[in-house]
Amino acid sequence: MEPHLATGMWQKAIREGRVEVRAVDLRAFALDRHATTDDYPFGGGPGMIMKPEPLGRAVAALKGDGPAKVLLMSPKGRPFHQAMARRLAKEEHLIFLCGRYEGVDERVREALVDEEISLGDFILTGGELAALAMADAIIRLIPGVLGAPEGPWDESFSRGLLEAPQYTRPREWEGRAVPEVLLSGDHGAIARWRKEMSLLETMRRRPDLLAKADLVEEDYKVLAKLRLEEERR
Numbered sequence: 001m002e003p004h005l006a007t008g009m010w011q012k013a014i015r016e017g018r019v020e021v022r023a024v025d026l027r028a029f030a031l032d033r034h035a036t037t038d039d040y041p042f043g044g045g046p047g048m049i050m051k052p053e054p055l056g057r058a059v060a061a062l063k064g065d066g067p068a069k070v071l072l073m074s075p076k077g078r079p080f081h082q083a084m085a086r087r088l089a090k091e092e093h094l095i096f097l098c099g100r101y102e103g104v105d106e107r108v109r110e111a112l113v114d115e116e117i118s119l120g121d122f123i124l125t126g127g128e129l130a131a132l133a134m135a136d137a138i139i140r141l142i143p144g145v146l147g148a149p150e151g152p153w154d155e156s157f158s159r160g161l162l163e164a165p166q167y168t169r170p171r172e173w174e175g176r177a178v179p180e181v182l183l184s185g186d187h188g189a190i191a192r193w194r195k196e197m198s199l200l201e202t203m204r205r206r207p208d209l210l211a212k213a214d215l216v217e218e219d220y221k222v223l224a225k226l227r228l229e230e231e232r233r
Helices: 008-015 052-063 082-088 106-112 128-139 187-205 217-232
Strands: 069-079 094-098 115-118
Touching: 008 128, 052 094, 052 106, 069 082, 069 106, 069 128, 082 128, 094 128, 115 128, 187 217
Parallel strands: 069 094, 069 115
Antiparallel strands: none
């Protein structure tokens, strides 16, 4: 965790005071001299369960006297997506609870958790990596964290679509040239090309996103044209 905070966007955001990040050792909130944070499950079964007392004490200490939204990293949670990142970026204080072993005592979820969130349909050793990934997606949306103010809002998933292809120098590489429209200086034509390519990339790679994307009538016309062209190939 600490090395990650000292690099790139995180370091800049923390240094400029745009975000405060604190990693908490749950053992510091344990009740016994062995700093126990997990125990065997009632009713038997494999693995260990994270105890409610350390989690409850940790959340209370982190909240202090102010409000906070408590997020539990859990495979049972709602899948994380860009719209959720945008919503959470507006929150004043987020607390990520990172489960381990076979999960947390159910009473923690009932008493302390505002939202359960999943990074995807796979299992990690603990919720720390998921929390880091989500925090990264959230922090970069905080105003001033990234250089260009429009940057985070003009990317893949910002409208529910994948981003158009991007190119840089050289103009030609191994027989592959940059599309001429990007060299034309015609900003209107470039904008239209990027919008069309965004729709095409999504149609080809993630057609499932189109049903939920923020599309207008003109987008549906472009999609119809693109589908016809694909069928002719």
